[in-house]
Amino acid sequence: MIEEKKTIEEKFGVLDSVPVGACLLRDDFVVLFWNTCLEDWTKIPRDEILGTKITTYFPHLSQLKYANRFQQIFAGGPPTIFSSQIHKHLIPATWQDSLQRIQQTTVTAVPALSPGCAQQDIPDLVRSTLELEPEAMLPEEGEAVDDASPSNSRTSASPYGFVPSNYQSFYALLVIQDVTDLTHRIQAYRTMRDQALEEVQVRQRVEEELRSSQHFIQQIADAAPYLLYIYDLTEQRNVYVNGQASNLLGYTPQEILQMQTALYSSLVYPEDLPRLKAHQQKFPSAQDGHILELDYRLKHRSGEWRWFRGRDQVFARTADGWPKQIFGTAQDITEYKRAEEALRQQNERELLMATITQHIRQSLDLGEVLRTTVTEVRHFLQADRVMIVRFNPCTGTFCLSPATGAVTVESVAPNCKPMLGETLENFCFDQFYHEAYRHRAIRPIADVLTADLPQYQIDVLAQFAVRAYLVVPLVQGDELWGLLMAHQCSPRQWMQLEVELLSSLATQLAIAIKQAELYQQLQAANLKLERLATLDELTQLANRRRFDQYLEMEWRRQAREQTPLSLILCDIDSFKSYNDTYGHPGGDECLRQVAGAIGNAVNRPADLVARYGGEEFAVILPNTTIQGAVKVAEHIQLKIAALQLPHAGSQVSPYVTLSLGVASIVPASESGAEILIAAADQALYQAKRLGRDRIQLYQPDPTAGKPNGTAASMLPVDFSIPNTNLPSPTSA
Amino acid sequence: MKLSPRQLDALQELVNIGIGQAAGILNDMIDSPIRLQIPYVQILTPQDVKEVLEEHLNGEQIAAVQLKFTGSFGGLAQLVFPTDSAAMLVTMLTGEEAGTHDLDSVKIGTLSEVGNIVINGVMGAISNLLQQRLNYSIPNYTEGTIATLLTSGGLGTDTVVLLAQTTFMIERLQIEGDIILIFNVSSFDTLLAAINQLAGGL
Numbered sequence: 001m002i003e004e005k006k007t008i009e010e011k012f013g014v015l016d017s018v019p020v021g022a023c024l025l026r027d028d029f030v031v032l033f034w035n036t037c038l039e040d041w042t043k044i045p046r047d048e049i050l051g052t053k054i055t056t057y058f059p060h061l062s063q064l065k066y067a068n069r070f071q072q073i074f075a076g077g078p079p080t081i082f083s084s085q086i087h088k089h090l091i092p093a094t095w096q097d098s099l100q101r102i103q104q105t106t107v108t109a110v111p112a113l114s115p116g117c118a119q120q121d122i123p124d125l126v127r128s129t130l131e132l133e134p135e136a137m138l139p140e141e142g143e144a145v146d147d148a149s150p151s152n153s154r155t156s157a158s159p160y161g162f163v164p165s166n167y168q169s170f171y172a173l174l175v176i177q178d179v180t181d182l183t184h185r186i187q188a189y190r191t192m193r194d195q196a197l198e199e200v201q202v203r204q205r206v207e208e209e210l211r212s213s214q215h216f217i218q219q220i221a222d223a224a225p226y227l228l229y230i231y232d233l234t235e236q237r238n239v240y241v242n243g244q245a246s247n248l249l250g251y252t253p254q255e256i257l258q259m260q261t262a263l264y265s266s267l268v269y270p271e272d273l274p275r276l277k278a279h280q281q282k283f284p285s286a287q288d289g290h291i292l293e294l295d296y297r298l299k300h301r302s303g304e305w306r307w308f309r310g311r312d313q314v315f316a317r318t319a320d321g322w323p324k325q326i327f328g329t330a331q332d333i334t335e336y337k338r339a340e341e342a343l344r345q346q347n348e349r350e351l352l353m354a355t356i357t358q359h360i361r362q363s364l365d366l367g368e369v370l371r372t373t374v375t376e377v378r379h380f381l382q383a384d385r386v387m388i389v390r391f392n393p394c395t396g397t398f399c400l401s402p403a404t405g406a407v408t409v410e411s412v413a414p415n416c417k418p419m420l421g422e423t424l425e426n427f428c429f430d431q432f433y434h435e436a437y438r439h440r441a442i443r444p445i446a447d448v449l450t451a452d453l454p455q456y457q458i459d460v461l462a463q464f465a466v467r468a469y470l471v472v473p474l475v476q477g478d479e480l481w482g483l484l485m486a487h488q489c490s491p492r493q494w495m496q497l498e499v500e501l502l503s504s505l506a507t508q509l510a511i512a513i514k515q516a517e518l519y520q521q522l523q524a525a526n527l528k529l530e531r532l533a534t535l536d537e538l539t540q541l542a543n544r545r546r547f548d549q550y551l552e553m554e555w556r557r558q559a560r561e562q563t564p565l566s567l568i569l570c571d572i573d574s575f576k577s578y579n580d581t582y583g584h585p586g587g588d589e590c591l592r593q594v595a596g597a598i599g600n601a602v603n604r605p606a607d608l609v610a611r612y613g614g615e616e617f618a619v620i621l622p623n624t625t626i627q628g629a630v631k632v633a634e635h636i637q638l639k640i641a642a643l644q645l646p647h648a649g650s651q652v653s654p655y656v657t658l659s660l661g662v663a664s665i666v667p668a669s670e671s672g673a674e675i676l677i678a679a680a681d682q683a684l685y686q687a688k689r690l691g692r693d694r695i696q697l698y699q700p701d702p703t704a705g706k707p708n709g710t711a712a713s714m715l716p717v718d719f720s721i722p723n724t725n726l727p728s729p730t731s732a
Numbered sequence: 733m734k735l736s737p738r739q740l741d742a743l744q745e746l747v748n749i750g751i752g753q754a755a756g757i758l759n760d761m762i763d764s765p766i767r768l769q770i771p772y773v774q775i776l777t778p779q780d781v782k783e784v785l786e787e788h789l790n791g792e793q794i795a796a797v798q799l800k801f802t803g804s805f806g807g808l809a810q811l812v813f814p815t816d817s818a819a820m821l822v823t824m825l826t827g828e829e830a831g832t833h834d835l836d837s838v839k840i841g842t843l844s845e846v847g848n849i850v851i852n853g854v855m856g857a858i859s860n861l862l863q864q865r866l867n868y869s870i871p872n873y874t875e876g877t878i879a880t881l882l883t884s885g886g887l888g889t890d891t892v893v894l895l896a897q898t899t900f901m902i903e904r905l906q907i908e909g910d911i912i913l914i915f916n917v918s919s920f921d922t923l924l925a926a927i928n929q930l931a932g933g934l
Binding site for chain 2: 063064068069072074078079081083085086087106108127182183315
C-alpha cells in the first residue's frame with residue numbers, strides 16, 4: 001500500500017502544478033491522489049483524504065448515477081463527462097461569496113499502476129482532457145499494461161459485466177475544470193442577450209405604440225378643421241403640414257413639402273408677402289407660447305384665393321435660442337372675410353345711397369339730380385363712364401317702344417371719348433330689351449366681344465371703346481323713362497353687389513326724377529296761379545291787387561333812392577253811356593282796346609299798367625318826373641285817339657277819349673303811397689270837371705300828411721292838349 | 733456486406749444492451765423517466781448511409797457527439813441529433829431554453845454528456861463482447877450537415893457502417909437520435925467473429 005502510494009505520488013505528483021482539480025480513485029472509491037488545487041478548493045488536506053473512500057467526504061458520489069458511470073471507468077470504458085450543465089458541483093468546492101465553483105469534469109480510465117509507467121503521460125492526458133482534443137490519445141495500451149496492478153487482488157463489482165479480457169484493473173482519473181468564471185460569463189452573456197432581446201421587444205413595442213400614437217396624433221391633426229404646420233425659419237420651408245392641406249388648398253401634404261422654399265412664392269398672395277415677412281420678423285422677440293396672428297391669402301390649387309388666419313408660435317429654437325421652427329394653425333376665414341366684405345360693401349352702398357339720396361333731395365332740379373347721380377355712381381364703380389340715356393317720348397301710333405334715346409348726362413373718365421349728346425338709335429331699345437327693361441331686368445355684360453350681342457350694338461359700342469357695360473332701366477310707372485349705363489373700356493366682371501346697388505339706385509333715381517318732374521310742373525302751375533292772381537282777366541292788364549302791391553313796392557324803393565315816382569290815373573269819358581249805347585260786350589271790347597292802347601303807350605319794363613277800376617286805368621312810372629309822366633300821358637292820349645273808337649254817347653268827342661290825372665312825388669318814407677293816389681285822383685277829378693278829354697296834373701306836397709289835406713297843398717295844374725309847353729309846377 | 737438475420741439479431745441485441753445501460757444512467761440523472769426505444773440496426777456501405785441519413789435528416793443542421801476509438805479495433809462512434817431534438821433535449825435536461833442558432837455552451841455541455849452516456853453504453857457493450865480494451869479519445873461535440881459529419885468522421889471506402897436509429901422518449905416528448913458506428917473493415921470482421929461466437933453460443 002505504501003509502495004503504491006509512493007509510486008502514485010511519483011507518477012501523479014506533477015498534477016500538483018496544474019490549475020485544475022485532479023484526483024485518482026481506485027475501483028473501491030479510495031482516493032489515491034488529491035492534488036493541491038483540490039486541497040485549496042475543498043480545504044481537505046491530501047494527507048487526510050488519501051486512502052479514504054471519497055464517498056466519506058462526498059456521499060452523493062455513491063448515488064447510482066455517479067457510481068454506475070464510475071464503474072464503467074473502472075472497467076476501462078470510454079472517458080466519461082460530467083458536464084457543468086448537469087453536474088455543476090461534482091466535488092463541491094466553495095469559491096467566493098459562498099458561491100460554489102462550477103465544474104466540468106472528465107473522468108478517464110487509467111490502467112492501474114505499474115512502476116514502469118511513463119511519468120510524462122499523465123500531463124499529456126490532463127492536457128488532452130482539458131483541451132478536449134479528440135485526437136489526443138490515451139497512453140498506448142502496451143505501456144499501461146502491468147500485471148503488477150494491486151487491483152488484481154480485488155474483485156471487480158461491475159454489475160454490467162465489464163470484464164476486461166486480462167482482468168486488468170483501472171483507476172479513475174478525475175480532471176475537474178473550474179468553469180465558474182466561464183459559466184458566469186456565459187450566464188452574463190445570456191442575461192445580456194435576454195435583456196437585449198427584451199429591450200428589442202420593448203423597443204419594438206414602444207415603437208409600435210409610438211407609431212400608433214403618431215397615427216393617433218396624425219388622425220387628430222388631420223381631423224382638425226384647419227391647417228397645422230411646422231415652418232422652418234432658417235430653411236424657409238414647411239417641414240410638416242397636416243392632411244387638411246388637401247381640403248383647404250387642394251395640395252397633398254407631400255406636395256406642400258415638396259414646394260420647399262418656393263412655398264410662399266407659390267401660394268401666398270403677392271400683396272400679403274411683405275406682411276408675412278414682417279410677421280416672421282416678430283418671432284425673435286416672441287416668448288415661448290406667445291401666439292402671433294396674421295390674416296393672409298393663399299392660393300387654392302383651383303386658382304381661387306382664400307383667406308386664412310394664421311396663429312403661430314415658436315416651436316423649436318437653435319442652440320443659441322434663436323427661433324428655428326414655428327408651429328402654427330391657419331384657419332380658412334374666407335367666408336368670414338366675404339361676410340365682412342359684404343358688410344363693408346353693404347355699408348358703402350348704404351352710404352352711397354344716402355349720399356346720392358341726400359344730394360337728390362338737396363335739389364329738385366332734375367339736371368342736378370342726374371349729374372349728381374352719374375358722378376357718384378362712377379366714383380363708386382370706378383367705371384370709365386356712367387351716363388343716363390333719356391328716351392325720346394313716343395309720338396307715333398305704332399310706337400311700342402322708344403325709337404331713340406339721347407345721352408343727357410354723363411360722367412366720363414378723362415381718357416374716354418364723351419358720349420354726351422349722342423343720339424342712340426335702335427340701341428338696345430328693341431322690343432325684347434324694352435320688355436326686359438320694363439320689368440327692371442338688369443344687364444351686366446362682362447365683355448361685349450364674348451356676349452351674344454347684335455352686330456349694330458357691338459359697332460356702336462366699339463366707337464366708344466366700350467368692352468363691358470351694365471345697364472339699369474329707369475322706369476316711371478309703366479313707362480320706360482331711360483337707362484342708367486355704366487361703361488368700362490376693358491372687360492369687367494360686374495359684381496352682384498354692383499348690380500344690386502345700381503338696381504336700388506335706379507329705384508331711388510326714378511323717384512327723384514318723378515319728384516323733379518312734379519316740381520317742374522308745380523312751378524309752372526305756380527307761375528300760372530301767380531299770373532292769375534295779379535291779372536285782370538278782361539284786359540290782361542295787372543289788376544288792382546297787383547297795382548297796390550307794385551305801387552307800395554315802388555313807393556318804398558323811390559323813397560330809399562329819393563327819385564320821383566309818378567302815377568297816371570285815366571278814366572274813359574262817359575263810359576256809362578258807352579255801355580248804354582253799345583251794350584256790355586261792346587263795353588268790354590272797348591275796355592280791352594283801351595287797355596291795349598295804354599299798354600302800347602308804356603314802354604319801360606319797370607312801368608306798370610293796371611286796370612284800376614271799372615273804366616279806370618292806372619300807370620305807375622317809377623323814377624319819372626312829372627314832366628316825364630305828362631309825356632307818357634300825352635302818348636296815351638295819342639294812342640287812344642289813334643284807336644278812333646266811335647263813342648256816340650260822348651259829349652266831348654265822336655270817339656272814345658280819356659281824362660287823365662297825373663301826379664308825381666319824391667316819396668318820403670314816413671308817408672304812404674295814398675298821397676300819390678289822392679293827388680292823381682284829384683288831378684283826374686279836375687280833368688273831368690274841366691270838361692274831360694284832357695290831362696290835369698297835381699303835385700302833392702311830399703311833406704303833407706294826408707292827400708286830402710288842405711287845398712293849398714294841392715295845386716291842380718291844367719295842361720291843355722294843344723299846349724305842349726310844360727308849365728313849371730306851381731309850388732305852395 | 734451481407735449479414736444473416738441471426739447476425740443482425742445479435743448485433744441489435746448488442747446495441748440494445750448498451751443503450752439500455754445508457755437509459756439506466758440517464759434515468760438516474762434526471763427526474764423524468766427516460767426511455768430509449770429499441771434501435772433499428774442496419775449495416776450499410778458508406779454510400780448507402782449517406783443517402784439514408786440525408787433522406788432521414790432532410791439535409792438540415794445536426795448536432796453530434798463523436799467518440800473515436802483506436803487500436804486493433806478502430807473506428808468512430810457518434811450520436812446524431814436533429815437540431816430541434818437537440819434543443820428539446822437540452823431544455824429537458826437543464827431547464828434552460830437553448831439557443832438553436834449558435835454553438836450554445838449549455839447545449840454543447842449537455843449534449844456532450846448525453847452523447848457520452850449513450851455512446852459509452854454501446855461501446856462498453858461492444859468492448860465487453862470483444863473481451864478487448866479499446867483506446868478512446870475524449871468525446872467531441874460538433875455541428876454540421878450529415879455529409880460533413882460523415883466526412884470528418886473518417887468515412888472511407890474501406891469502412892463499414894453500423895447505423896442504429898433510436899428515439900428518446902422523455903415526458904411524452906419524442907427526441908430522435910441516430911447512433912452511427914463507423915468501423916474499419918478489419919475491425920468489423922473482428923466484431924462479426926465475436927458476434928458469430930456469441931450467436932453460436934446462444
